[in-house]
Amino acid sequence: MKGHILIVDDEALYRQLLTSRLGRAGYGLSEAADGEAALECAQQGGVDLALVDIKMPGIDGIEVLKRLKQLDPQIEVVILTGHGNVDSAISAMKLGAFDYLSKPYKLTELDIVVERALEKRMLARRCAALSAEVALLRGGDDAAVIGRSAAWQLTLELVRKAAPLDLPVLVTGESGAGKEIVAGLLHRWSARAAEAYVPLNCGLLDDDLVESELFGHKRGAFSGATADKEGLFEVANGGTLFLDEIGELPAACQAKLLRVLDSGEFRQLGATALRRTDARVVAATHRDLDSLVAEGKFRHDLLYRLNVVHIPVPPLRERVEDIPLLVEHLIRRSARSAVPPRLTPAALARLCAYRWPGNVRELRNAVERLVAFGDGQTIDEDSVCAILRLPLEKPAQFPSPAPAFTDILPLEHIERDYVTWVLERLDGNVSAAAQALGVSRSTVYRVLRSATAVE
Numbered sequence: 001m002k003g004h005i006l007i008v009d010d011e012a013l014y015r016q017l018l019t020s021r022l023g024r025a026g027y028g029l030s031e032a033a034d035g036e037a038a039l040e041c042a043q044q045g046g047v048d049l050a051l052v053d054i055k056m057p058g059i060d061g062i063e064v065l066k067r068l069k070q071l072d073p074q075i076e077v078v079i080l081t082g083h084g085n086v087d088s089a090i091s092a093m094k095l096g097a098f099d100y101l102s103k104p105y106k107l108t109e110l111d112i113v114v115e116r117a118l119e120k121r122m123l124a125r126r127c128a129a130l131s132a133e134v135a136l137l138r139g140g141d142d143a144a145v146i147g148r149s150a151a152w153q154l155t156l157e158l159v160r161k162a163a164p165l166d167l168p169v170l171v172t173g174e175s176g177a178g179k180e181i182v183a184g185l186l187h188r189w190s191a192r193a194a195e196a197y198v199p200l201n202c203g204l205l206d207d208d209l210v211e212s213e214l215f216g217h218k219r220g221a222f223s224g225a226t227a228d229k230e231g232l233f234e235v236a237n238g239g240t241l242f243l244d245e246i247g248e249l250p251a252a253c254q255a256k257l258l259r260v261l262d263s264g265e266f267r268q269l270g271a272t273a274l275r276r277t278d279a280r281v282v283a284a285t286h287r288d289l290d291s292l293v294a295e296g297k298f299r300h301d302l303l304y305r306l307n308v309v310h311i312p313v314p315p316l317r318e319r320v321e322d323i324p325l326l327v328e329h330l331i332r333r334s335a336r337s338a339v340p341p342r343l344t345p346a347a348l349a350r351l352c353a354y355r356w357p358g359n360v361r362e363l364r365n366a367v368e369r370l371v372a373f374g375d376g377q378t379i380d381e382d383s384v385c386a387i388l389r390l391p392l393e394k395p396a397q398f399p400s401p402a403p404a405f406t407d408i409l410p411l412e413h414i415e416r417d418y419v420t421w422v423l424e425r426l427d428g429n430v431s432a433a434a435q436a437l438g439v440s441r442s443t444v445y446r447v448l449r450s451a452t453a454v455e
Ligand SMILES: Nc1ncnc2c1ncn2[C@@H]1O[C@H](COP(=O)(O)OP(=O)(O)OP(=O)(O)O)[C@@H](O)[C@H]1O
Pocket: 144, 145, 146, 147, 173, 174, 175, 176, 177, 178, 179, 180, 181, 182, 244, 285, 286, 360, 361, 364
């Protein structure tokens, strides 16, 4: 697809004219007959360009332009003005409109303006993607760390406080929740940021190799040690050593690690002399270290030493508000073209309602598959259900709430029934329902409370 255009005009004839012309040219299209509908549509995301009639009842074109830009400064807006209405066209340009067209305009003129506006949008996208890539190659990018939920903000607050402290940190949380992301931030936000950040997954190496990897060895220390080798504690000197899956650390290494944490000293395998290191240790685990201590598999004193600062990373299901942002970010990252596919609201609601046992990693994999196997234009509820192996429809359990309209009912009743129905369809997940309905969680609670009050 060449880009998604939102056509906003109260006159159906003009909308029709534009949709048939631009539809034939291969653009994705949405229509809105007034400003309110336009903003609702833009809120769902995926709009690249809006063609907005300046004179409309209710919210006029200039106001729509302002609010669209607040919603997403990257959306390009072309204002459609009446003949001779140059003053408003100029104010629109001052507010960030890409261009304006005075009615009646030539369709070839429209084609050129649309093409240029979309080209600008695509270039801005490419530029942002490249900057993110460069930042990533340079060792991380704070902007690529996504999340605005209260739970995630609390985690970041802890990271911000812990980063400059120069103490060991233990990061815990389910697999795929973002522990390594947190470890990276602890390094980047510390005074050691310019020094090495060295990660090691303790679960991936054989027991005897972990020790040599961490502390290094002298030539001849064991069969196969043909030369002296520096350990990661030395490589990370002055920087941060990230020990992932610390629960898997073999017993012999646990004792040595405790010593380094206490004194900064260690011995290479096969060496007699002590060496010193100033590497800060950040450890992570998805396992319950207290249980491992109780089972005698993890040293109590090491846990005590590592746990000086503890940062728990909440699972994704406890920060549903982050899902839409992560999904948008991941779609943009995985999209094959400069115009990422558009996610339907029902598809997003399904993603928000899912429990994500594999957390952000599972979400990333799901989005990558949705983008790879999709048609490049739209990701709908059916595809999400297929990828997540969810039943698509639950008609027997969830009959349509549509009232028969034989009676005149207070709006409050209809609102209550509809919200209850949406909530049932989304397995009682209030955040997902709020997301799907485009309202806040407190609004969902208010409507439900009014339901209890009425009954
Ligand atoms: N807040 C976030 N913003 C953007 N991407 C994230 C975020 N959290 C996690 N991810 C992405 O999700 C994936 C898994 O994250 P990460 O490796 O940090 O999880 P983990 O908790 O360390 O997992 P494991 O326990 O399996 O090592 C990575 O691709 C990471 O980039």
